[in-house]
Amino acid sequence: MSPIGTVWRKEVRESLRDRRTLVSALLFGPLFGPLILAAALQFLVQRTADEADQRLEIAVRHAERAPNLVTWLEARSVVVTPVELDDAATRRAVRERTHPLVLSIPEDFGERLAGARPALLQLYSDAAGGRADRNAARTRMLVAQYGASIGRLRLLARGVDPLLTAPLAVQDIDVSTPQSRSVTVLGMLSYLLLLAMILGGLYLAIDATAGERERHSLEPLLTTPVPRAQLIHGKILAATTFMIVSLTLTAIACAVALRFVALENFGMSAHLDAAVVLKIILVTAPLAPAAAGLMTVVASFTRSYREAQTWLGVVMLVPTLPIAFVGLAELQPSLAFAAVPSLGQHFLITSLLRGAALEPSHVLVSVMASLALGAVLAWIAGRLYHRESLLG
Amino acid sequence: MISAQGLAKSFGGVRAVRAVTLRAEDGAITGLLGPNGAGKSTTLRMLCTVLAPDAGEAWIDAAHTVRDSLEARRRLGMLTHDSGLYPHLTARENILYFAQLHGMGRAARERRADELIEWLEMGGFAGRRAKGYSQGQRIKTALARALVHSPRNVLLDEPTNGLDVMAVRNLRVLLQRLRAAGHCVLFSSHVMQEVSGLCDVVFVLARGEVVAQGTPDALRAATGCASLEDAFVKLIGTDEGLG
Known part of the structure; x- marks a missing residue:
């Protein structure tokens, strides 16, 4: 067996006996990943469903001045609460959320309406509160609809076809499928998978470098007739193995967990059968050597286990940054992005979840770019092991 | 056989080893004696190829520790300061x-x-x-x-550190058995009795240099001291503690 294989076997065996490494690899990602995902999705689905069903409540000042409007609103399931408040009291009521929305009808409302002059209505809302803002928009839309219906009646009364006032019309055609709609929500799955993967090999990477030095087992190791680069490559390989195991378990666990989330009730479905899970693992795994290499390189610079832990806690977020960036900038998949490790994986995972066919060139570029980065980092780690300051 | 010629090593501005020349024969126990900080560990680390010397050269049998470090490592066994x-x-x-x-x-x-x-x-x-x-x-x-x-050559860095009396006795017997089997044994220590009782040849290190060398008897004779401990103190100067 080559020395790389010998080191790999020993690191894997030792890590299997170390509770900390084992828990982070086989428990954290696979257990907490799906839990976080399921909880977040359930929350989102619940909230969106709530909003659609929620009844609109509007407090109306001087409702008696516009009885037809109130009747019209009530016919559209709006709960109208007549209130007697002056301007200052109204503002306070809106701020304090006793009445988040107040529609005020001025004294001359009926008069202006009868005189075919624009009748002014006042809508009090607090734009700083998210949900009240949406309700205000719904109210505005309802009032505008009511106004438009009166306008049409006026035109008809004057013998004019109301359609003349509508020279343009827009028809919305939504081509999204339930699967593609759910992808926005499931975008976090790729984030979780990468995080779980890195966490799986994190402690092994620390233990094999900073830990080995701290336990003083590095010096005897360096007196064996094995080139130093081979020693570190065996360690990187072991960390890679643990990362892939953690990735596999997490992907399977997430797929199982998603079956329990009522996505279908909301018109979404996740495309997560066994074949897709396998493909997700296959397109993500090539990132593992790069992640293991990165962890090892960083850990090689640190002086102690604790210091390595601190550093890697930050560094492990690096591969997830491109994904966060994509979410903010709303980028679309392209060949160039496929070449960016972690971003490429994110787009491939998203495509798979959407049920779309994978672009073979994107897969190839993503795999090659990730493996190339892994090779470069492994080479750097090998160089670092030739430094004398390594011994501390 | 282990040999070194003018080994030197600095860390930052500190010259840990200035010029160490030594020779440890097969079938003999060679001692590297010196107070803490004299450069014993650094010397051994250069001999076992973990550190590269700034100046000077060393060989394990015929294998050069820098140019042919893999072969040198095949020919040596190193017991480091911490068992690790x-x-x-x-x-x-x-x-x-x-x-x-x-x-x-x-x-x-x-x-x-x-x-x-x-x-x-x-x-x-x-x-x-x-x-x-x-x-x-x-x-x-x-x-x-x-x-x-x-390995033909065995290097030990303060092997008796932290051992109780019985364990030290056992180790001494082990080293004698290695010598009897024809091995070249080189060990460092700051404990006088260990060295005087066990070693065939002693190199006394102080401030990164070899200040004396020879059999324990020869060292006693050269310094005119009855015990090796007195000879040691005389050789390294009294200002340096023995830790």
């Missing part, structure tokens, strides 16, 4: 791991591990994980690990 065992592996697994890194086949390394475990009387704990070992058990395991490939 893998806590999750048993003593036997610790030994077998190094045997494998030395490229020994499965049958050969199993046989050699059995041999060493018997020879060092490790049978009572060899199958337990190294986590809870006593200092004596740790040293024995580390020594077995260093000897697993039957």
Whole structure:
């Protein structure tokens, strides 16, 4: 067996006996990943469903001045609460959320309406509160609809076809499928998978470098007739193995967990059968050597286990940054992005979840770019092991 | 055989070793004696190829420690200052791991591990994980690990540190047995009695230089001191503590 294989076997065996490494690899990602995902999705689905069903409540000042409007609103399931408040009291009521929305009808409302002059209505809302803002928009839309219906009646009364006032019309055609709609929500799955993967090999990477030095087992190791680069490559390989195991378990666990989330009730479905899970693992795994290499390189610079832990806690977020960036900038998949490790994986995972066919060139570029980065980092780690300051 | 010519090594601005020339023969125990900070560990680290010297050269048998470091490492076994065992592996697994890194086949390394475990009387704990070992058990395991490939040359960095009286006696017997088997044994120490009782040749190190060398008797004669301890104090100067 080559020395790389010998080191790999020993690191894997030792890590299997170390509770900390084992828990982070086989428990954290696979257990907490799906839990976080399921909880977040359930929350989102619940909230969106709530909003659609929620009844609109509007407090109306001087409702008696516009009885037809109130009747019209009530016919559209709006709960109208007549209130007697002056301007200052109204503002306070809106701020304090006793009445988040107040529609005020001025004294001359009926008069202006009868005189075919624009009748002014006042809508009090607090734009700083998210949900009240949406309700205000719904109210505005309802009032505008009511106004438009009166306008049409006026035109008809004057013998004019109301359609003349509508020279343009827009028809919305939504081509999204339930699967593609759910992808926005499931975008976090790729984030979780990468995080779980890195966490799986994190402690092994620390233990094999900073830990080995701290336990003083590095010096005897360096007196064996094995080139130093081979020693570190065996360690990187072991960390890679643990990362892939953690990735596999997490992907399977997430797929199982998603079956329990009522996505279908909301018109979404996740495309997560066994074949897709396998493909997700296959397109993500090539990132593992790069992640293991990165962890090892960083850990090689640190002086102690604790210091390595601190550093890697930050560094492990690096591969997830491109994904966060994509979410903010709303980028679309392209060949160039496929070449960016972690971003490429994110787009491939998203495509798979959407049920779309994978672009073979994107897969190839993503795999090659990730493996190339892994090779470069492994080479750097090998160089670092030739430094004398390594011994501390 | 281990030989060094004008070895020097600095860390930052500190000159840990200035000029060390020494020679340790096969079938003999050679002592590297000196107070803490004299440069003993640094010298041994250069000899076992872990550190590259700034100046000077060293050979393990005929293998140059820098130009032919892999061959040099094949020819030496090093017992480092800290035993540095893998806590999750048993003593036997610790030994077998190094045997494998030395490229020994499965049958050969199993046989050699059995041999060493018997020879060092490790049978009572060899199958337990190294986590809870006593200092004596740790040293024995580390020594077995260093000897697993039957190296001709054995280097030991303060091997008696932290050992109790019985363990030191056992180690002394082991080193004598290595000498009897024709090995070249080089060990460092700051403890006088150890060196005077055991060594055939002593190199006295102070401030990174060899200040005296010879048999314990010759050193006593040269300094005119009755005991080696007095000779030692005289050689290194009194301003330096013996730790």
